[in-house]
Amino acid sequence: MPNPPRLRAAALTASAVLLSAVLAGCGDDSKDQDLTAQKLSWKDCPAPSTAEGGGDAPSPLPNGDEWQCATLKAPRDWAEPKGDTIDLALIRAEASGDESRRIGSLIFNFGGPGGSGVTTLPAFGEDYAKLRTRYDLVSFDPRGVGRSAPVECLDDLQLDAYFQQDATPDDAAERTKLLDNTKEFNAACEDNSKKVLPHVRTTDAARDMDLMRQVLGDDKLHYFGISYGTELGGVYAHLFPERVGRAVFDAVVDPTEDSEQGSLGQAKGFQLALDNFAEDCVSKTEDCPIGDTAQDVKNRIAKLLKDLDRTPIPGVGLRKLTQTAATSGIAQSLYSKDYWEFVTDALEQAYDGNGSGLMFLADSMNGRNEDGTYSNLTAANIAINCADDKARYTDDYVEQKLPEFRSASPIFGDYLAWGMVSCTDWAVAGAADHPDVSAAGSAPILVVGNTGDPATPYAGARRMVEALGAGVGVELTYKGQGHGAYDSKNKCVQGAVNGYLLDGKVPAAGTVCS
Structure with a gap:
């Protein structure tokens, strides 16, 4: 995304x-x-x-x-x-x-x-x-x-395309595409929901x-x-x-x-959860099917994501499992220990060239229903965050921050850092740097x-x-x-x-x- x-x-x-x-x-x-x-x-x-x-x-x-x-x-x-x-x-x-x-x-x-x-x-x-x-x-x-x-922002078909895009650009062309998609999404929100x-x-x-x-x-x-x-x-x-x-x-x-500190904190939090997941997998009495050691589990995930960045694999229907979709699916699975067995199976499938398991997890994160329709989860999420958060980050600023985010999480750092451009060109000014409680x-x-x-x-x-x-x-x-x-x-x-x-x-x- x-x-x-x-x-x-x-x-x-x-x-x-x-x-x-x-x-x-x-x-x-x-x-x-x-x-x-x-x-x-x-x-x-x-x-x-x-x-x-x-x-x-x-x-x-x-x-x-x-x-x-x-x-x-x-x-x-x-x-x-x-x-x-x-x-x-x-x-x-x-x-x-x-x-x-x-x-x-x-x-x-x-x-x-x-x-x-x-x-x-x-x-x-x-x-x-x-x-x-x-x-x-x-x-x-x-x-x-x-x-x-x-x-309301994009329609269902537009959202399918939106979530297939590369959220972690590696070069100038990919960065331009990311920013263009952000502007398109935000403009659609303004066009369709200006009053609210x-x-x-x-x-x-x-x-x-x-x-x-x-x-x-x-x-x-x-x-x-x-x-x-x-x-x-x-x-x-x-x-x-x-x-x-x-x-x-x-x-x-x-x-x-503020929103940058929150995103960096999440990079650390999701990395910690991934570390715990990997340790849990290899500590079981049966062999862990996705790695021999905790570090091996994480290395294989990192390699999978790198490979998907170059060549997506079949996902669900006509949609491919991209690097971004796989990262979303893995993140989704870390919300509960109950989901760890599902992501283990999904990773096994992905290593064999079948991306459907991780794609279903990503769909859950994104609010996509089985019939291809979407809830307004993403639209509401971005609208409320952008109305609350005063900061507006540029792509140049994110580039400067990438080393810090990657240090916090080799798996989720880029993904969360680039998420900070969500409110670029948003129609409504953000209220504050952080809430007063x-x-x-x-x-x-x-x-x-x-x-x-x-x-x-x-x-x-x-x-x-x-x-x-x-x-x-x-x-x-x-x-x-x-x-x-x-x-x-x-x-x-x-x-x-x-x-x-x-x-x-x-x-x-x-x-x-x-």
Whole structure:
């Protein structure tokens, strides 16, 4: 992909649920009305649209209850709260326990930016069954995503070509092609989504959540944020510290880094995850099928990528597995240890000239559905990042930074460095170098960092705690692999998180789970 979404943005659930997009209208029918007084009309959820990933409507919950969906009206421009509105898509599972013990709604954001909470929450609903005993579980498509005024850029055929391009140029001609593709993509976003592009910043989504809190009837916002959802939660806490209830941040984005530092941190994080994957493969009792030693595994991957740069191999249908697609597929597999066996098989296939396994993983990263349609994951991801991030990097600047990125990761360095040109010539100026999450006066926020996290490296959790301010962030460490800790099903992590969200028991700062 010529300008891949920043990998921190690929949500915890990227390969399990492919996300986003049905048009939601912008209208002026809510002018002059108090949006906090609106009543939500909860109904059975429809099947996901093609752009959301297709498939069937959410299956009933284990006790037979149905998922319910509703639409919330919010100002398109929060600077003009009485102006035109947009529709935000919501989903909920009502609390299963005794009504007298119900705390309120627990709002989830699973990451991205660009991830659809309306499709993700049902896919993982059973993981949060204990939390549902005292909360309505609620999630939503943030503005710009899914059914919430989605950003639209290229069509499906154009996206196929876009993701086939070389995202790691080796010469002047390839560099020019990369920049041309970036400009084409960004121009299409402006042409197709001009009205919404200025209004998809994280600060806008945070204000949406406060409106959601009021309409749902809660005095405080109870919140579970994962990956980018931790940044969104931190921004909410900064804007509305006195309205924070019980909140958990898992797979924590470092709020002190600008986009370059974040990309470099990811290069290190994905390299660490690849190192761990290689060590795991060769440590098994059976021979590792993709290398004799951990270094051999990595050397063979590097050679494969170099060979693919010269000569792509058959992938899926008429599409070839390129160097960029293979890198995307490998990165996708590192989001969870559960995927390691799949990438092992996919690499074996690729060494034999069959790129389909890695191509399917890359399709998952890119939001491509089996029928060839795409969600708006990539479009929303780039739009939100570019609206948030002030920096605009040139190709000459990236060239200067390549040695540093390659030192951080021989496999992912170029890929992540060149991703920094994504916002070149973007139609909307970026808001800041990094988010402000200082939240003096907030209730305690449990901040969970995973030592083996590839997309949001572990150091970000400590920096989030420091940035939130004294007496707010409470750090918990999980010594594990993959992106996120709670869904690892580690009993220690889940016990600490459940204890806080359900009973208000704040774990001791510095608690370590393994």
